[in-house]
Structures are given as structure tokens and as C-alpha cells.
């Protein structure tokens with residue numbers, strides 16, 4: 393069906409059906425933040441174990457559609473093991489992918505190489521064509537971003 | 548509340564939805580696919596006659612109402628007040644010129660009620676009874692009152708089919724000062740035994756409030772028989788424009804209530820440090836009202852009357868029956884349908900979910916087929932929580948929907964299910 397493949401890439405369906413890093417971490421010590429999409433009732437909880445230098449572990453729980461669940465799953469993979477700085481970089485790249493970054497923050501994604509470097513995250517690019525779904529895609533990321541702010545405040 | 552036939556049949560209806568569609572310009576716009584609009588529960592479409600009434604008013608008659616002494620202002624006032632009478636007569640109001648109050652929507656009508664009753668009538672510790680299936684519009688205003696006034700909220704429960712449980716009704720309603728509930732659930736489709744509850748509530752001296760937002764668009768309503776003291780509904784779900792809602796109240800109750808918003812039109816006199824409220828209904832209509840929208844709603848009522856609300860109710864039943872049958876036949880156990888199983892106990896909408904397909908994804912795939920349904924929590928989060936879901940998909944119907952729309956829904960749902968299996 394025309395249009396559908398753009399949104400529901402195979403990677404997205406795979407992460408929806410088999411979400412990675414799904415579950416919870418004991419909190420405390422894990423940092424925990426809940427996010428809601430008041431429009432549709434989707435909920436996500438992100439758990440992060442911060443070891444002082446990097447994201448030692450990350451888990452996500454909650455309810456949501458294929459876009460919000462797969463986006464959360466892809467996010468956990470792409471930020472696990474990353475430093476604060478690196479994780480922020482991933483968020484910027486993700487926002488650029490969805491054309492959501494402020495001008496000065498936009499990371500250029502022009503060549504196929506740029507896209508390849510993004511890895512599986514690039515599968516979310518199709519969401520741009522479905523503006524109502526952008527909120528689904530960003531829910532976990534915004535929730536995670538607030539945890540980074542919390543970490544930032546302690547170091 | 549009228550009686551409805553046992554087995555209506557779409558082919559035996561007094562009007563043909565296909566012909567009706569021609570009165571609604573939205574269905575004749577150029578699109579890749581024909582529009583299958585199944586979200587009238589959120590907001591219906593409107594016929595040309597409603598658009599024309601508003602357009603004509605703006606082109607020929609606009610001036611502020613109840614103010615100028617010139618002829619134009621008088622004509623605007625006349626049209627506005629004529630719509631009030633029409634809308635009042637539509638719901639059987641005994642004194643339409645005084646008992647019909649215009650607001651922005653159901654939400655504002657219900658906030659008016661909660662606020663006004665919260666100033667003088669309700670006090671800390673008083674009991675207000677709701678159901679667990681209220682729209683946020685008839686729930687949050689009471690929670691707000693509870694938080695600043697200290698009233699207590701109690702809830703009439705429902706069974707697993709979404710039918711209110713009346714076993715402990717006396718116990719629940721004993722001592723209640725307000726009982727406020729929906730006539731028809733916007734999620735479950737349940738038609739509630741409103742009049743029966745109102746009667747018991749009155750025996751305990753409660754003020755009874757009805758949220759008729761989902762009822763008025765589909766079924767004949769007569770407030771003389773309903774047993775409510777106050778009723779709220781909203782223009783845009785009943786073929787009228789957005790921006791206008793209605794509060795009906797019996798004279799005794801409305802007269803006992805203090806104003807909600809203050810400003811122009813709602814006063815009889817103002818001194819530096821005091822005011823005298825205007826008479827009914829103006830005491831509740833502060834500021835310039837939605838004049839064109841009220842006139843548009845009057846035209847919507849004409850349109851509904853012309854078809855006949857009993858005929859509209861027959862259509863509602865017929866389409867509900869066919870939709871339930873076809874969905875059940877096609878999807879059996881793989882679909883979960885919320886609310887009463889018997890089509891005769893429901894109205895307007897069908898909420899459902901598939902085990903492996905999230906409502907958002909359902910509605911996305913349906914959209915690619917030109918089928919519009921609502922996905923989400925339907926402004927009833929406590930109910931969603933109880934159902935154990937974050938969201939459901941909801942198909943809702945109105946007079947322009949026919950069997951083809953149901954077939955399009957079923958086909959698109961099958962595609963969604965295939966896609967995610």
C-alpha cells in the first residue's frame with residue numbers, strides 16, 4: 393500500500409514486535425522518568441543507570457503504538473554505553489532526522505553515508521511525512537532528555 | 548426518551564444516507580478516495596443549510612445582540628432569540644425563552660454548572676455522584692471543586708459490558724447533593740438508565756445533571772420526561788457549528804444558581820462595588836455570545852427536525868446493528884469490542900482494539916483507505932485505565948453513514964490486521 397512502507401519500515405515493525413531493552417531497573421539507584429502523550433494516552437517510562445561517566449544501562453516500559461515503541465527501543469540501543477555528551481549528540485541527530493532541531497543545532501544529514509552512520513535510527517525518517525505521528529516518535533526521546541538534564545545537574 | 552423499534556433495517560429507513568451525503572459539502576470535495584467519515588462522535592459534519600444560515604447572517608444581518616436600538620441590531624437579536632426558541636422546543640423545554648442558555652460547548656456548560664453550584668449550594672463534605680465513564684468535561688470540573696471546596700466524589704460503577712450497576716443505587720445516592728452523569732457514553736456507547744437514576748437521586752433531594760452531548764445528536768430528547776434538572780450538550784456533534792454549546796435547566800434550579808462569568812449582558816445593574824444579575828437566561832450569558840453559531844445551530848435543529856429524530860434514532864440503531872454484526876463476523880475473537888454486546892443498549896459509536904495492533908496504527912492504516920476513526924483515550928482516562936488500555940480505536944456514526952462505510956471500515960481493519968500480523 394502506497395505510503396505505508398515509508399512509515400512502517402521493517403526495522404520499525406521488528407522493534408515494535410520485539411522491543412529491545414524493554415523492562416525496568418530498580419529505582420533508585422536507577423534514574424527514572426515518565427512521559428505521557430496527552431493526545432493519545434501513550435505512556436513511556438525510561439530507566440537509566442548512570443555510572444558516573446556513561447549510561448551503563450537503560451530500559452524502557454510503557455504502552456504505545458508501533459512508532460512510539462519502536463522509537464523508544466531504537467533509542468535505548470543508540471544511547472546505551474554513551475557519555476552524556478555523546479547521548480546528547482544522538483538526540484540532536486534524531487531531532488535533525490525528523491526536522492525538529494533548532495537551526496543552530498541541526499546536524500547535516502545529506503548523503504547516504506550520513507544516513508548509514510545513523511544505523512537503524514534512520515528508519516524513523518519516514519515519520520516526517522506523517523506529522524501527527526511525530527509526537528509518538530519523540531515521546532521516549534523527550535522523556536530520556538529530561539533524565540540527561542538531571543544527570544547534568546549532578547555533575 | 549422515545550421507544551425504538553426492535554429490528555430496524557437500513558433499507559427500510561425513512562431516509563437514505565446516500566442522499567443525505569449530498570447535503571453535506573465535505574463529501575463532494577475532490578479527494579483521491581471517497582471520504583469514509585466515522586468520527587462524528589468527536590465532531591459531526593454540517594449540511595449546507597447550516598453554513599448558509601451563518602453566512603447569510605454575517606452578510607445581511609450582523610450587529611451585536613441585545614444592545615443597539617437600530618433595526619439591524621434588532622433583527623440580529625430576533626434571529627438569535629428565534630434560534631433559542633427552536634433549540635428549546637427541540638428538547639421539549641417548557642420555557643425555552645428562559646431555560647436555554649448558550650455557552651461555548653458542553654465543557655463550558657458543565658463548568659458553569661459545577662462553578663455555580665460550588666458557590667453557595669455545595670459545601671465541604673457534600674457528596675457529588677458521577678459514573679466511572681464520564682467524559683473529562685463532566686469529571687474534571689467536579690475534581691476541581693473537590694480540591695478547593697472539599698466536596699466528596701462517589702461513582703456509580705458499571706459491569707464488564709459497560710452497563711451501570713444499579714444494585715447499590717440507594718446507598719450511593721443517599722445524601723447526594725448533585726448527581727451528574729452522561730446519557731450516552733462516548734467510549735462504550737452505553738445508553739445509561741438516566742431517568743431511573745434521576746428519580747432515585749431526586750428522592751434524596753439531589754440536583755440531577757445530564758451530559759447529553761452524545762445523546763442529543765442521535766435520539767429524541769424530551770427534558771420534561773428525562774428527569775434532569777440541568778442538561779448540557781454541544782453544537783458541533785449535532786450537525787451544528789463549533790463554538791456553541793447549550794445548557795438547559797428548569798426554572799427553579801437556574802434561578803437558584805449564581806452567575807458563572809461576569810461582564811456585559813449578564814447584569815441588570817452595576818454600581819461601583821456591587822451588581823444585580825440580569826434575568827434568565829441572560830444572567831448566564833456574559834459578553835457577546837456566539838451569535839452566528841447559535842443561528843447555525845438553529846438551522847441544524849431544523850435539519851434534524853426535518854428528518855425526524857425518531858427516524859434518526861432508527862438509523863442509528865440500524866447502523867449499530869450492522870456494524871457490530873459485520874465486525875464480529877469478520878474478526879471474531881481477534882477483536883475486542885467495548886461496551887454492551889446488544890446493539891439495542893448502545894448508540895453512536897463502537898470502540899475496539901486488536902491484540903497486536905495499536906489504535907494509532909489502526910487509524911493510520913485506515914486513513915490511507917480514506918477511513919477516519921478516532922484513536923486515543925477519548926477524554927476518558929479513568930475509564931481507559933479501568934479497561935486496562937491506554938487507547939482504543941473508535942468508529943462513530945451519523946445520518947450520512949451507510950452500509951458501504953461499514954464495509955470500508957471492515958476491509959481497512961482487515962488490512963491493518965494483516966499488516967501487523
Ligand SMILES: Cc1ncc(COP(=O)(O)O)c(C=O)c1O
Pocket residue numbers: 588589652653654655682684685729731732733758760761781926
Ligand atoms: C460525553 C461527552 N461529554 C462532553 C463532551 C465535550 O464536548 P465539547 O468538547 O464540545 O465541550 C464530549 C465530546 O467529546 C462528550 O463526548
